[in-house]
Amino acid sequence: MNKYLLGENEFDKFYDLYLYSFNRQDSSQRKRVFKVRIDANKARQIINGSKLAYFLFSIPFEVNFHGVDYKMNGIGDVMSAPEFGGQGGAGKLTRFYYLY
Numbered sequence: 001m002n003k004y005l006l007g008e009n010e011f012d013k014f015y016d017l018y019l020y021s022f023n024r025q026d027s028s029q030r031k032r033v034f035k036v037r038i039d040a041n042k043a044r045q046i047i048n049g050s051k052l053a054y055f056l057f058s059i060p061f062e063v064n065f066h067g068v069d070y071k072m073n074g075i076g077d078v079m080s081a082p083e084f085g086g087q088g089g090a091g092k093l094t095r096f097y098y099l100y
Contacts, residue, residue, distance in 0.1 A: 043056070054089040
C-alpha cells in the first residue's frame, strides 16, 4: 500500500467513499459542505493499487492550556472502502498521520 496526501483532482472518489461509508444520500448541498471541509482541513489517504482504500481528515486547531497556546490536530471522518475493511488500514493511516 502507498500513503498519499489528497490530490487536488481527487475529490469525487473521496466524496463517493464518504457517501458510502456514512450511508448518506448525495445532494448538491452535502457535496458543497464536503468540499469546504476538504479544503479547510488536511486530508490523508491510503491507495491500494489504484483504488482508494482508507481516508481521514486532520482538523487543525489551537488550545490554550494554562496560558500557553498549542497547535493541535483532531482526526475525523475515518473511512474504509468495504473490500479493505478489517485489515488495519485505518490504524496504519492514523500512525502515518502522526509521523508527518
